[in-house]
Structures are given as C-alpha cells and as structure tokens.
Amino acid sequence: MKSKLYIRTDGSSTIGLGHLVRCIALAKMLDNSFDIHFACKQIPDSIISEIRDASFVFLPIETDNELLSVLSPEDLIVIDSYELDSDYQKAIKEIGCQLVCIDDLHEKPTFADLILNHTPCVSPHEYDAQPYTQFALGPSYALIRPPFLELARKNRPQAGNGSVLICFGGSDSRNLTKVALNVVSTFSQFKKIYIVTGAAYGHQESLAEIVSQQANVGHDHNISAEEMAQRMSESNLCIVPASGILTEALTSGAKIISGMYVDNQRFVFENYKKANAFFSAENFSEENLFVAVENYLSQEHVSNAPLVDGKSGERISKLFHQLVQEQNFQLRRVTSEDAELTFQWASDEKVRQYSLNKNTIQFNDHAAWLSGKLTDPKCIFYIALFYGKPVGSIRFDLRGEEAVISYLLDPDYHGQGLGAVMLKKGILSVCEASENNIQRISGIVMPDNISSCKTFERFGFEKALEGENYKYTMNIHDENRNI
Structure with a gap:
C-alpha cells in the first residue's frame, strides 16, 4: 500500500x-x-x-x-x-x-x-x-518535470547564435515578454525568435501585432512540458526569469539571460549569478536586457559543465523513501545481552574498513568494554531496530557540553539510507534528554567513508580537518538550531 x-x-x-x-x-x-x-x-x-x-x-x-x-x-x-x-x-x-x-x-x-x-x-x-x-x-x-530531466541527460552541445526563446513563466503580470521581444528584435543575428506564454498570461493582444509583422517570431501559448523542452532544445539562447523556469532552461545546453523582477526571486537570482549560470539582465529593464544580449553575442560560447544532470528524481525519491522508513525504525538501549551482536558488527570486515581503531578485536575485550559503557553515566548507547530487527548501533560519549557520535550499520543494510535514519533518531534522543546539557554534537569520520561524510553534511554538520580525518560538528543551541 x-x-x-x-x-x-x-x-x-x-x-x-x-x-x-x-x-x-x-x-x-x-x-x-x-x-x-x-x-x-x-x-x-x-x-x-x-x-x-x-x-x-x-x-x-x-x-x-x-x-x-x-x-x-x-x-x-x-x-x-x-x-x-x-x-x-x-x-x-x-x-x-x-x-x-x-x-x-x-x-x-x-x-x-x-x-x-x-x-x-x-x-x-x-x-x-x-x-x-x-x-x-x-x-x-532540481525540481523539474520529466521532459527536462530527459533533456538534461542528453547534454546537448551548443553552437551558433541563430535562435532565442523568451518565456516569463505562467503569468508574467508585468508583460516582460513584450519588453524582451522588443529588445531582441533589434538584433539581426537572431533568425528565429520563440515566444512562450503561460496559462495565466493576460497580455495576448499586446503581442499580436508584433508577431503578425515579424516573420521570424513564433508565439506558443500554454504549451506542454514536452513542447517547452523541445523549444528549449532548438534554441541557442533562453531569456527567462530567476524562477523555476531558469532551472528547466539550464537542462537544454542553451546559454541563458536571466534577471529578477520581484523580491522573492532575489536569492535564486543572486545564487545562480554567483554560479555563473547566465548573462545578467538585472531587473529586466530594456537597457539591461540590451546590454545582456550584447554580452551574449560578444563572447565565445565555451561549453560549461552542466549544473543540472537529470538525476534529481532518483536522489529525491531516496530521501522520501527514507522518511517513510522512519515509521518502522526505533532505538532501544544496549544491554549486556547485546555483547555477541555488537561484537559481530564491530568485527565485520566492511565495518572495520572505516573504523578509527584498526586493532583486531577479541570477544573478551569487547565484552569488558561494553560492560564499562553500560555503567558509564557519560555514555548513551542504542541498538537500532528496523521492523523490530537489530540493524546497527549508535553511541554518544558525553564530554562536557559535547556529545561525540559513533555509529555503525549492519553491512546487510548498507545503501538503504538507514544510516541517516539512525543518526536522526539518535540526535533527537540526545537533544530531548535535557539533563545532559548538550550544546554540541560531533563525529569523527575517515575521508574515504564517503557515505558517512554525506550523511553528516546532509544534516548540516560543519566539517573541519582533525589530523587525517574529518570532524563534523553541530551546535544545537545556536540561533540557527532549535529543538
């Protein structure tokens, strides 16, 4: 179900x-x-x-x-x-x-x-x-529709200046479509101009006369995602605002002119500009558009590495699947009866590969170590259960205001996102235990343990070098962390 x-x-x-x-x-x-x-x-x-x-x-x-x-x-x-x-x-x-x-x-x-x-x-x-x-x-x-995901995978090379697409999204209340069309029409280099307007566009009559008088201008209204992807794939230049359509345009391999005209586009505009994703038209005034087009035409169009690779659907699906898995995932406290189980995990070759301690483990030594952890008031130690079955362990060693994480996952469950689920459940448990007075959570990770590195980074831990390894730290009570 x-x-x-x-x-x-x-x-x-x-x-x-x-x-x-x-x-x-x-x-x-x-x-x-x-x-x-x-x-x-x-x-x-x-x-x-x-x-x-x-x-x-x-x-x-x-x-x-x-x-x-x-x-x-x-x-x-x-x-x-x-x-x-x-x-x-x-x-x-x-x-x-x-x-x-x-x-x-x-x-x-x-x-x-x-x-x-x-x-x-x-x-x-x-x-x-x-x-x-x-x-x-x-x-x-990237949250883009299937035709654009497919377009991104094609990685189409670009050459020439002959065609331009103009689209300002579904509504374009300021009719910037017409402003851009007036500017582009002054450049003889563009042999074909595509205009695309959306379902909520209310200025159709303002375009009709221009379209009827210029043979190189075509106008599509409220077209499908498939048709839009096709239009973009046929264009050498796309003029679009710093909104969702900018991300879609980046899949086409075309060069981009973009800008912002409302405040909620500012972060998108500034960050894509920082990433050199487009020629800037700033606020889309006629003057700024004219300068942006001139900049586009005057530069050699060296192909850059694509920002959007078409694989976002797979990545996002995994994260949502992980959220569903949390409903069947619990933590319980470790007991002395877990000595054999935790020894098996700690001794596993795949687990040892990323362990900071490379010494061979003997069961008697492990049992004594576990006994010490069970009686240590500065240790919080859990077994992770998935559908009621033990799948890993997570431990927090308390050092003043800092909780140091150590966790491992049964190799049979690698690649399912359960490490992130276990880390989240552990963080919640430690944060909710107010008597611990924990201000920071940290973990030491070997650089080649890429999976764990990505997991810590996805929770917003800050990374710093500590010797040959990385130390990941989260300050849980600063102004950007609440519970």
Missing part, C-alpha cells in the same frame, strides 16, 4: 505558477511510491486539470486548517508556500507527520524533516532549522 503524500501549495496570475509547476514535477518523481494529494486555496482551472490528468487527487481548501483536520501521523506533507508560517509547520509536526519544505528564501524558522532547495551555492547554515532537519540543496535536487 502506498503512503499518502499531501502537497500544500498555491498559484495564480498574481503570485505566479512556479510553486505549482515544481510541485507537479516533484509529484511525478514520486508517483510510483506515494498516493499524492494536492491541497490548494488558489489555483487556475488549467492546472487542476493537469493535476487530475496525472491521476493525482485534487483537494480544494478554503482555509489552511482544513488540511490539518484530515492529516494522520502516517502521512507525509510537502509545503511550498511563502505564506505559511512556522506555527503551521509546528502544527503539522505535532500531529506526527513527516514534513518536507521547499524553501528557497530561508526567512523563517523551520520545523521540517527535510528542506529542498535546488538553488546553487546555498548552505544549511542559512536556515533556522532543527537538529533533526536534513537538507537537499543545490541543482543536484
């Missing part, structure tokens, strides 16, 4: 359609594993049809509390909205749901279990998050 996933988002001609588009893209990545419901207060009829045509459930709501009233602890919730505050997230967590936030502004405290933001050059430390929060940041987690 599929787990139920609710996606809470909105879109309109006023606030744009970007949230809806990327949430539909996410839903299609997860369709095989989840029973998906869209809960929306504002949404165009055309997008409702798209949701239903994809066999997702559409749930119209008038108030945000309507969604809270239907949730159960087994549900997963995705929020993609600038309007919903931290208290709403907290209410979802109090029900017991797993919460995912698509958040490219990081302006308010979050209680999410997972934060998705495909903007480049973003750090977990820019978020006011919880110690249990994981981060999926950067273009490796």
